[in-house]
Amino acid sequence: MKIAVLGTGGGARAHIAKLAELGHEVHVGTRDPEATLARTEPDMMGTEPFKAFLAEHPGITLHTFGDAAAASDGLVINGIDGHSAVTALTAIADQLAGKTLIDYAVPYIYNPDVEHPWPTPWGTMPKLDPCDVDSLGERIQRALPRTKVVKSFVTQEQATVVNPKAVGNGDHTMFVAGEDADARQQAIDLLKSYGWADVLDLGPLVCARGMEMYAHMHSAIGFALGFGTHFGIKVVR
Template sequence: METIGILGAGNVGRALATRLHEAGCRVLVGVRDPDRPPLWLDGPADGPRRTGLPEAASAAIVVNALPGAESVRVLRPLRPTLAGAVLVDVANAVELGPDGLAGALCYPGGSLAEEIQRTLPETSVVKTLNTVGPAELMTDPTSLAAPLSAFLSGDDGEAKALVAGLLGKLGWPAEWIVDLGALSTAWWPESFVLMVRPLVAALGPVPFGLAVAR
């Protein structure tokens, strides 16, 4: 049984943990205070298991579902544990406006994914899934009327292949996955978050994601 570590137990962590468990994975959900977990982690004993961050980070594939603005600070002490792992970064690091939506990028000259890679040089970082919302859409991409795109950015080809397989477990058809190339390309999908405010103003708070028509 494949073990997946998920760092963070918010809406994104919950959606991913639930779907990956249903797909047959052993899921460890790392929380900063294991003694005060979210209520959803008090489910069946055979469901996703709550742990501290270090234990979840010990899996071969680890998902960063932490708040983007806090990710680097929280991940830095885990560098020895994450050495050799594939880290799937699905977060957006933004400064929030008064309406709670993204107002600016925390790393405007690069990307959160690249900053994580610099912080964790022995870890293979792959960026994906940060251009769809809400979190449930990450695990149910075929629920919309039009096909979505899931973008991959990373410097390690084998790591990206593993993440593409993980996306398949989450319900993403292979033809919807677009490999953008090196991790330096993560700036582009991360910048999409700045378009969320005008889209919400135009469409309302409906599920949507970025897609490439071809």
């Protein structure tokens, strides 16, 4: 299958490598391919330049966001940062029309000016915007009415999304939400190919609000366990 991954950060790379391992033809999208390939220093998270990643993964093709989406034959994974996602995706609405877009972005506003900041190892905890009465997933769907948006992957580190057995031998839960049942099933099928045995279909895209707001709880658990510790969550029923 021809699958597009939009983004070149650490999370996107986890999906790119796993999809290629599974035999898919992977098309990667970035804002400016030349600029991406020209970088020689690690990013703010310490991730190696994407050119080095490409050298280690032959067969991966780098495009603009629009060209990567156009190359997909039906499935696109959004790894664009939450603050920029709606603008970037709206610009390629035609290339995304009729396709399933799995979105795992968190709508973080970094370095927020808040009355009661939450200190973290890297500074103040980012603020979620939107929150409570809307979600990034819903905003993307409103901006892309011809695209079938599914919110998933967002409650877990992406390295664990593509390798669930790295935690508890895979005995934890992943969630999907979206307005189109067939699109949700596409996401579930992809998760099963990654190795997930417990996928809970939450139904309509409004449930993306809960998934996105869980990001703060995910951080709190991570701080308690030790920064960098991989863990999962399980719905016991």
